[in-house]
Amino acid sequence: MLIIPEQQASQLVSVEDAIDAVGDAFAASYAGKARSYPVVREQTGHADAVFGVKAGFDASLPVLGLKAGGYWPGNVKRGLGNHQSSVLLFDADTGRAVALVGANYLTGIRTGAASALATRGLASPDASILGIVGTGAQSIHQYRATCAVRPITHVLAWDPNPDNLRALRDLVEADGLRFDALSLEAVARHADVLITVTPSHMPLIRREWIRPGVHINAMGADTIGKQELEVELVAAASIVVDEIQQAISIGECQHAYARGLLTAEKLSLTLGGLVSGAQQRGAADDITIFDGTGTALQDLAVAALAYRRAQKEGLGFACDF
Incomplete structure (x- = not known):
């Protein structure tokens, strides 16, 4: 497994990269080559937090995985971002976990990317x-x-x-x-x-x-x-x-x-x-x-891009899992 920390993930994918990757993911979804699975999103009853899991599969890449995370409104007092997320990617052929990616920044830019795609087509x-x-x-x-x-x-x-x-x-x-x-x-x-x-x-x-x-x-x-x-x-x-x-x-x-x-x-x-x-x-x-x-396919698109680039550039931390 390759672990890609938050700081490295933020260096591997730009806003422009995210717009292209997320656009491809939505096009694949429309063509029936990718889909998100039902979302789990619940109030935890602790720390006023909302926690969720978004998962999906994009056969056009291919990429299979999930993002887990949510919203902790008290985090700002701790010097942390209120939104906390991580993406887990799996090998689509074997089901083996291949990457764990810090996804706070990636969640931000994939959300911005979807908004930009809508603006480009509608504004x-x-x-x-x-x-x-x-x-x-x-x-x-x-x-x-x-x-x-x-x-x-x-x-x-x-x-x-x-x-x-x-x-x-x-x-x-x-x-x-x-x-x-x-x-x-x-x-x-x-x-x-x-x-x-x-x-x-x-x-x-x-x-x-x-x-x-x-x-x-x-x-x-x-x-x-x-x-x-x-x-x-x-x-x-x-x-x-x-x-x-x-x-x-x-x-x-x-x-x-x-x-x-x-x-x-x-x-x-x-x-x-x-x-x-x-x-x-x-x-x-x-x-x-x-x-x-917000869809799982957006998360997987940017996380998979970060994973491919980390492999190419020798970044991240490899470990047996």
């Missing part, structure tokens, strides 16, 4: 104003991934934590872009691309704030009960999902679906169909939403 080509609601650690990956696919010149952001806003401001301004911290409403009203990435369990973004033609990446809802958008906004938009079942069970779509405002038939557009060119967005003035719940 206006000249979208230049990025709005970010929630400026924790994931916002950095969202910002960098969006800049990789759209000509962003101005970032608007909202967060109740001024330290989070300051950290994102420093990064954006160091890149030579304009940054403004605004109210929720102002961010939503003025963004060309709006990304919500919070742990909220109540709607933050109202339908009336969103202009025709705006694209939204709703990335925060990945557990039963989480919500960032008004159900009226979700029901009125053209929706693209990473996985239909996850969207209606743990994603942003769960609330509109539960109230009967959204049917499974309306969720026929998938990120796999979009990136493979088999499906396209609708009218230019449609509000579009990508419901990104």
Whole structure:
């Protein structure tokens, strides 16, 4: 087995690499060559933590494996990231465990990559104003991934934590872009691309704030009960999902679906169909939403890339297992 620590994993895969790898994984899924297995995600009843396992198989690589991890809200007080994850890869022919990969950074960039792929396929080509609601650690990956696919010149952001806003401001301004911290409403009203990435369990973004033609990446809802958008906004938009079942069970779509405002038939557009060119967005003035719940195939795509590169470059720590 090859053990690839977190620090090395972060050196092996760039944001651009992740966008390509995750795009290939979703295309493989749409073609029926890859699939994620049912997600396990539960409240532990200890330390307010949420723990989950996402597993899957991508025959196009091939790669078989799982990611285990979750969210520990008290970690920041310990000097640790709130999100903690590890990926275990198996030999698809024998079932032997071949790699253990530190996946905190990889989880961040694979999430940003999915968001970027949706933005590339759904947002206006000249979208230049990025709005970010929630400026924790994931916002950095969202910002960098969006800049990789759209000509962003101005970032608007909202967060109740001024330290989070300051950290994102420093990064954006160091890149030579304009940054403004605004109210929720102002961010939503003025963004060309709006990304919500919070742990909220109540709607933050109202339908009336969103202009025709705006694209939204709703990335925060990945557990039963989480919500960032008004159900009226979700029901009125053209929706693209990473996985239909996850969207209606743990994603942003769960609330509109539960109230009967959204049917499974309306969720026929998938990120796999979009990136493979088999499906396209609708009218230019449609509000579009990508419901990104996070899939095992994303995790396996970036972890497998890190594993291949670690082997090639002689990195990681080999051990008998």
